[in-house]
Amino acid sequence: MKRFFERHPFVSRWVDRPHRGGKVLLGRYEIIEELGMGSYGIAYKGRDHLTGRLVVIKQARRTKGEDGRRLLQREADVLAHLRHPQIPRLYDRFVERGQPHLVMEYIDGETVEDQIFKLEAKYTEQEAFRLLKKVLEVVRHVHAFGIVHRDLRISNIIWRDGTAAIIDFGLACRIGEPVDFRDDDPLEKRLRREPHPRSDFYALGHFTLFLLYSAYEPTSDEEKSWEEELDLSPNARRILRKMLQLDAPYDHVDELIDDVDQLLAEPIRNQAGAL
Numbered sequence: 001m002k003r004f005f006e007r008h009p010f011v012s013r014w015v016d017r018p019h020r021g022g023k024v025l026l027g028r029y030e031i032i033e034e035l036g037m038g039s040y041g042i043a044y045k046g047r048d049h050l051t052g053r054l055v056v057i058k059q060a061r062r063t064k065g066e067d068g069r070r071l072l073q074r075e076a077d078v079l080a081h082l083r084h085p086q087i088p089r090l091y092d093r094f095v096e097r098g099q100p101h102l103v104m105e106y107i108d109g110e111t112v113e114d115q116i117f118k119l120e121a122k123y124t125e126q127e128a129f130r131l132l133k134k135v136l137e138v139v140r141h142v143h144a145f146g147i148v149h150r151d152l153r154i155s156n157i158i159w160r161d162g163t164a165a166i167i168d169f170g171l172a173c174r175i176g177e178p179v180d181f182r183d184d185d186p187l188e189k190r191l192r193r194e195p196h197p198r199s200d201f202y203a204l205g206h207f208t209l210f211l212l213y214s215a216y217e218p219t220s221d222e223e224k225s226w227e228e229e230l231d232l233s234p235n236a237r238r239i240l241r242k243m244l245q246l247d248a249p250y251d252h253v254d255e256l257i258d259d260v261d262q263l264l265a266e267p268i269r270n271q272a273g274a275l
């Protein structure tokens with residue numbers, strides 16, 4: 001059934017029946033607008049009339065059946081444990097029309113994806129690693145609770161007033177929790193979803209490459225690897241190779257933060273790559 005809905009998005013939207021703008025849930029949470037339909041939930045910007053705060057209301061998608069409900073509950077459980085200014089606070093959870101909903105803090109800012117693709121931000125090596133460091137400080141808090149996020153992408157990092165917030169904890173799991181991989185799952189999926197801190201470092205390696213590529217101007221049509229295309233300092237290359245598990249990976253976030261600190265303390269290289 002899930003496959004059918006994936007092939008027929010119009011039918012799926014009709015079955016998911018997203019809430020309309022202006023609707024008030026539980027006599028309290030007003031839907032302002034739909035923010036997006038994710039893989040298992042529909043997110044709305046809303047207003048809590050009791051507190052006056054802007055909130056995000058997330059509803060499990062009917063078409064995702066039990067999986068959708070389970071992932072939404074999972075996100076709520078994880079958010080309930082984490083208390084950090086750069087992680088949305090869980091405010092409430094409830095069931096409406098048979099579908100679980102959660103209410104969390106609205107993070108007012110731009111995703112890094114929007115920064116790169118809509119606002120055309122360009123990151124130098126130092127800027128990219130400075131942003132990575134901010135994300136790692138939040139990740140340190142998550143890992144300290146024995147949790148890995150497993151979905152750290154440019155669309156799940158929100159830039160707000162000089163800080164980086166992490167959202168979308170639907171795939172988060174406990175470190176060491178058994179994970180069912182299928183025999184035909186690609187290596188990439190295993191590396192991103194492993195219940196170990198290194199899966200977050202792997203994802204953040206790709207996140208950092210996205211930032212670095214924002215300032216890259218191709219000089220030929222020839223396909224090359226990131227190591228050939230990007231003009232990186234030896235330290236940046238070494239850190240990325242470990243994050244991407246091309247060399248022995250980092251085991252703990254503190255090792256990675258130490259290396260990033262060392263890179264940030266280096267004299268800034270000029271555009272030609274010389275010191």
Ligand SMILES: Nc1ncnc2c1ncn2[C@@H]1O[C@H](COP(=O)(O)OP(=O)(O)OP(=O)(O)O)[C@@H](O)[C@H]1O
Pocket residue numbers: 035036037038039040041042043056058088104105106107108111155167168170
């Ligand atoms: N706490 C939040 N504060 C502000 N915006 C949020 C928050 N949570 C989610 N959003 C925004 O809502 C939209 C939908 O997010 P959601 O995490 O439900 O799905 P997604 O990232 O689009 O897809 P997927 O679930 O497949 O990763 C995104 O644009 C996201 O930036």
